[in-house]
Amino acid sequence: MIPFKAPVEDILTCLRGVAGAARLPDWDDTLTEEILGHFASFAEGVIAPIDEKGDAQGCRLEGGRVRMPDGFGEAYAQLAEGGWQGLTAPEDHGGMAQNAAVAAGVSEIFSGANHSLQMVCNLVPGAISTLLKFGSEAQQNAWLPRLAAGEVLSTMCLTEPGAGSDLSRIRTRATRDGDGWRIEGEKIFISGGDQDLSEGVLHLVLARTGEDGVKGLSLFLCDSDPDGERNAIAVTRIEEKLGLHASPTCQLAFDGARAELIGQEGGGLMAMFTMMNHARLDVALQGVAHASRAHQIAAAYAEERRQGRRPDGGEAVLADHPDVRRMLDTQRSLALGARAMAYLTMVELALGENRALVDFLTPVCKVFCTEAGITAADLGIQVLGGYGYLTEYRVSQTWRDARITAIYEGANGIHAVALATRGLRDPGGADAFADLVQELVGDDANGLALLSGWQEMRAEMGTDPLEKAHDFMMLTGELLFRALWCRIAAGGDEEHLRLARTVARRRF
Numbered sequence: 001m002i003p004f005k006a007p008v009e010d011i012l013t014c015l016r017g018v019a020g021a022a023r024l025p026d027w028d029d030t031l032t033e034e035i036l037g038h039f040a041s042f043a044e045g046v047i048a049p050i051d052e053k054g055d056a057q058g059c060r061l062e063g064g065r066v067r068m069p070d071g072f073g074e075a076y077a078q079l080a081e082g083g084w085q086g087l088t089a090p091e092d093h094g095g096m097a098q099n100a101a102v103a104a105g106v107s108e109i110f111s112g113a114n115h116s117l118q119m120v121c122n123l124v125p126g127a128i129s130t131l132l133k134f135g136s137e138a139q140q141n142a143w144l145p146r147l148a149a150g151e152v153l154s155t156m157c158l159t160e161p162g163a164g165s166d167l168s169r170i171r172t173r174a175t176r177d178g179d180g181w182r183i184e185g186e187k188i189f190i191s192g193g194d195q196d197l198s199e200g201v202l203h204l205v206l207a208r209t210g211e212d213g214v215k216g217l218s219l220f221l222c223d224s225d226p227d228g229e230r231n232a233i234a235v236t237r238i239e240e241k242l243g244l245h246a247s248p249t250c251q252l253a254f255d256g257a258r259a260e261l262i263g264q265e266g267g268g269l270m271a272m273f274t275m276m277n278h279a280r281l282d283v284a285l286q287g288v289a290h291a292s293r294a295h296q297i298a299a300a301y302a303e304e305r306r307q308g309r310r311p312d313g314g315e316a317v318l319a320d321h322p323d324v325r326r327m328l329d330t331q332r333s334l335a336l337g338a339r340a341m342a343y344l345t346m347v348e349l350a351l352g353e354n355r356a357l358v359d360f361l362t363p364v365c366k367v368f369c370t371e372a373g374i375t376a377a378d379l380g381i382q383v384l385g386g387y388g389y390l391t392e393y394r395v396s397q398t399w400r401d402a403r404i405t406a407i408y409e410g411a412n413g414i415h416a417v418a419l420a421t422r423g424l425r426d427p428g429g430a431d432a433f434a435d436l437v438q439e440l441v442g443d444d445a446n447g448l449a450l451l452s453g454w455q456e457m458r459a460e461m462g463t464d465p466l467e468k469a470h471d472f473m474m475l476t477g478e479l480l481f482r483a484l485w486c487r488i489a490a491g492g493d494e495e496h497l498r499l500a501r502t503v504a505r506r507r508f
């Protein structure tokens with residue numbers, strides 16, 4: 001097994017040199033490096049070592065409660081004790097009040113070390129943002145300290161048997177009951193719907209309060225144990241899956257469960273979007289983490305494994321073969337370019353100065369980074385040959401875990417449609433994107449040529465946008481990826497200059 005090594009240097013390079021994190025008013029470079037360093041040690045020493053066992057053992061449903069794999073409870077207790085669950089929570093609610101860019105670095109490291117555990121823990125920052133934006137003062141006072149302390153974890157309950165991508169089909173219903181509400185219905189595929197890590201769960205549930213499609217949806221908070229008693233929420237099954245075996249994907253039956261409205265009645269989707277937008281960028285970071293981890297495993301293996309001869313007749317290791325180097329370079333450039341994309345988007349989001357640009361970048365980032373993770377994991381299997389297909393080196397687990405990222409948080413095809421339609425309707429986002437690319441490529445001829453090709457395709461998107469959506473998304477992601485590589489290479493690092501040349505030659 002090749003131990004997990006947190007890519008702290010690469011994260012800092014992207015935050016500082018590409019994303020311009022120093023533009024953030026609360027940016028503290030030394031503190032960021034310290035925080036990422038501390039979390040890296042924790043991830044390498046505590047979280048990563050239980051990933052393999054978690055994958056092999058999986059979660060169990062016993063007597064209606066979910067049991068996590070061995071060692072997960074102890075690791076979570078240390079995570080909570082270290083205050084990591086409150087990284088983004090305000091200080092007056094017991095948190096560390098760190099900005100989204102720092103939290104992104106921690107989240108990427110977490111996903112690389114153990115995607116399953118990250119899935120269960122990392123809906124909390126999104127829940128914190130949602131409560132800060134839409135929750136009442138009483139709800140904030142009741143929940144933020146508990147979330148920050150790790151006493152409770154949170155879920156995001158959208159999907160139902162008949163409502164996956166299309167949330168207008170949600171049937172779970174909320175009805176008034178005195179001062180509160182009661183929820184009735186079934187939710188499926190709920191990550192961390194139950195677990196034995198935290199004392200309780202804060203379920204954020206999208207439920208119907210009116211008949212008018214998505215306008216009839218409201219957001220509710222549902223305590224797993226209000227006033228110390230179990231709420232009427234039963235785990236009816238947990239799913240068997242391709243990957244993420246240590247992340248319980250639960251079917252939940254709400255049988256008149258007590259709930260509180262968050263924000264306005266009928267404003268559920270808007271409120272849930274705060275959580276979903278956070279989750280989308282977090283999924284992009286999962287893609288980055290997988291690309292990076294797959295390269296780490298493949299590069300280490302390719303330096304050791306002796307196969308064939310070098311042109312001078314000497315014994316070769318895999319990394320001596322040009323085709324293997326091609327695969328390793330592709331993995332590495334995908335990991336670093338996708339990382340640059342994710343942190344740039346995060347910093348723009350945290351700056352909050354150009355909403356149209358962030359709205360345009362978010363789906364591009366989600367799609368490009370998740371596809372990068374899957375492609376790099378697939379290449380990792382190829383580099384390791386037969387050993388890649390086995391479980392021993394665990395790159396096959398990276399591939400299995402990565403595969404879902406193109407499906408959840410909006411299937412990638414749906415993000416492509418959104419970019420081709422909503423994303424182009426307001427020219428502000430696409431114009432800001434073009435300006436950003438122009439700034440990143442400078443006078444690079446290849447970059448400018450690709451930008452001009454992109455502008456041509458953009459102009460043609462008025463007809464048949466749905467038919468062209470996939471190609472437009474691919475071109476947009478590739479353009480940004482190459483532009484970011486111009487910026488990365490401008491740092492002058494030799495490895496980066498070499499990789500930038502491979503990126504410029506790449507066919508897609």
Ligand SMILES: Cc1cc2nc3c(=O)[nH]c(=O)nc-3n(C[C@H](O)[C@H](O)[C@H](O)COP(=O)(O)OP(=O)(O)OC[C@H]3O[C@@H](n4cnc5c(N)ncnc54)[C@H](O)[C@@H]3O)c2cc1C
Nearest residue numbers: 156157158159164165189190191249407408409411413414
């Ligand atoms: C491991 C795991 C964890 C999950 N965690 C959660 C969670 O915590 N909370 C939660 O609420 N849900 C969760 N989900 C559910 C997940 O978000 C859905 O699976 C996803 O939204 C897709 O819905 P669906 O599976 O019903 O696919 P469908 O909606 O049936 O779509 C199938 C495919 O059709 C295509 N498609 C569908 N509609 C369109 C369209 N309009 N335009 C273009 N293409 C389209 C896409 O390619 C899509 O992949 C999880 C799922 C899994 C497997």
